[in-house]
Amino acid sequence: MTVAKVAIILARVSSKEQEEGYSIDAQVHRLQEYCKRKNLTVLETFKIIESSTICHRRQFMEAIKYCKKYKQPIAIVADKVDRVQRSFQEYPILDPMIKEGKLELHFNTEGYIIHKDSISQERLMWSIGVVMAQSYVDSMRDNINRSIAQKLRSGEWISTAPVGYLHVKRENGKGDIVQDPERAPL
Secondary structure (H helix, E strand, O other): OOOOOEEEEEEEEOOHHHHHOOHHHHHHHHHHHHHHHOOOEEEEEEEEEOOOOOOOOHHHHHHHHHHHHOOOOEEEEEOOHHHHOOOHHHHHHHHHHHHOOOEEEEEOOOOEEEOOOOOHHHHHHHHHHHHHHHHHHHHHHHHHHHHHHHHHHOOOOOOOOOOOEEEEEOOOOOEEEEEOOOOOOO
16 A cells, blocks of 8 residues: 655656656656655656766655755656666565555556565566666677677777777778877877
């Protein structure tokens, strides 16, 4: 049974490019509507622009710190599980707060809430959501590694050009570097 009457909105994108695509504003709008339907008073909106796969998620931890200082049960309202976490590294932070009744996780798109009295099926759905998010990250990493390996096999330059060089496209469309006539002496 959910008890939180107040919430924070957690809207997250992984990069500045995604932020510019209005994804954050769209998430916030959907989550404000969700909070209205659920009679949750929004205390704060956290617009997070950071990857969920980095080791120390500074902006995410600011949202958690905000929740920890609040004395009553508080809900973190997110569009999807993967907006909160893409691995189980946050589980040791979130789960104790949930079990103590200090925190609820509301997932708008998936349509479920994790709270202190969640049954095993609900907790399983949360775990499956995290596993699916982790699988997506792992799959992206595999695709990037295959792409890099192919570029190396074809002799293509795969990283940032060092000082004194410029990125160019060869006639075959593949990336390479050439000396920059102005900065090569540097």
